[in-house]
Amino acid sequence: MNRIEFLASRYRAILAYTGLMFLLVAGLMLTPLLVLVAWPDEAVQAACFIVPAVVMAGAGWILWRMFRPRGAAVLSAAEGGVIVLMSWSGAIFASAMPFIPAASLNLTQAVFEAVSGWTTTGLSVVDVTQVSHMVLLWRSMMQLAGGAGLVVIMLAALAGPIGPGLSIAEGRTDQLVPQVRRSVRLVVLIYGIYMVLGVGGLRLVGLTWFDAVNHAFPAISTGGFSSYPDSVGHWDRPLVEGVLIGLMILGNLNFLTAYLLLRGRLRSVVRNGEIRLMALLIPVSAVVAYLATCRALYPAPWKAVRVAVFETISALTTTGFQTVTYGSWNGPGVWVLIVLMLIGGGVCSTAGGIKQYRVHLLFRVMLGELRRLLLPRSAVVSEPLWQGEYKVFLQDAQIRQVVAFVCLYLSTYAVGSLLLMMTGSALEPALFEFASALGTVGLSVGVTARGAHPVALWTMSTGMFLGRLEFVVILVTLIKLGRDFQQAVRFTSRNRV
């Protein structure tokens, strides 16, 4: 078998599994039809969902039938990356279609909304007061599915390739148990528990079923879409905010940590660096936001405390629910939120950002280097970290990866916010909004709007996509695709001669 035949056989398997993912997306696209039970008069909009779902299902079915591998294929992480990139792009374009007729958006706005949904960001250009219940539920469903990840859902529900290549490609690097398929099922189980807790909890504090679903799904997926224009501020009730804070923190937990918590391994949870960093960051930033901003802005002290706590947690967990608008916030408050959005949630969770694990690791490296300066030259310094239940020592390779990632993240942040400024935003809103997009947060100071410049919307869409799929996968996959394509072209042209 020569190189080209080998490539062809690999791409057949890749296309087959992409087809399977398309079928899954098609199934998800039919879920908004459930609201017809309660609001039958919305049936006029059913076609907006059924048509793209049928097209998607047809494409998926053809790919799967044509290229279905005999037995389960074994995929490398790079090949998994191709599947992830193609199926996420397909899912986003298909999901954007219903918004064009049903929410009267143009293509740019519709794609923006779909990217924001699937990447669990929560920036929105839909006028939620004007659209049907179906559109609102679809936004929440995208976030629910995007939070778990297409690969995770597929591996848990359907057959899939053998090996960890595919789930690594979607950013699920921590495995809960030593078998990827069982690990993925556990993730879905934990996610399901969150879902029940979320809907039940919000229902208990007095929301309607529809509101409970539309705020529980975006909370546990750290998405942050809301069915009200003033987001969680719509209720202005401490109990609702309390339940949502709980859900957001659950959503931002590494699934491995959640699994340990579920099994009662409290010691391992408390020792975890991410948990410690979060336990430090939330109170400190809430206090800073309270003292510097909220105390002066909101006359009632209890309201000021609530706002400071809710907004900082919403930013750090990269959810993006708001109880207030930030138009009147001063410098320190906005700065705190930007820094929290850049740090982001736990690694291997539904949250985005640089991730607490990487920040914690870099912080430890910095401390280690400082300590090294104070010790004799021949001293050996090793930094222990707790990962899951294991104590591991920092390896240079790990540090290199983290440094490369953070560098890539911050360069993208610099370029993206510059682009936003070039489309007319001021410095502060541009820095805020792009940190929000790149970290898949969804807090907004108003750059995201229906009337926003198309370049600004595409810049933020790209930022959200890169942020959710963790850069490296996309870059490596694009390079791989380019190389494989080049090889195929060279081969066919040589044959023609």
Next chain:
Amino acid sequence: MSAHHYVVIVGCGQTGSRLANRLSAQGQSVVVIDRRPESFAALSLEFSGFSLEGDGTDSACLEQAKIGQADLVVAATREDAVNMMVAQLAHRVYRVPRVVARVFHPERASFCRELGLTTICPADATADAVLGLVGFGNSSCGCREDS
């Protein structure tokens, strides 16, 4: 083997890694222990279990691999003594239902069987296979199962 099993493999050499790859591809939970992290390179793309750097005769390491939950422990390092030690630990201390030790030396292997461990001796197994192949069966089995 259709049901799910938790397997701990000590030694990620040619045998250990092949076993780990195949079990993992079947859908079993597999933890591989080896002293040298380089040896994990032998694990293929099919492998989705955990690999643990450590000494398989060290009970802390075995406990980190959650040997107490294991349905099967395979001792496949290149040292007979290590394999016998691991197998005995798994069998006696951690009460693992099925333990398999690979022991190269036939005399040590029969001693191992006397201790009540399921033992595979490559030399005996090869001899059996040859005899079986040429049709002169009837001999002591290299991978006899007695416990």
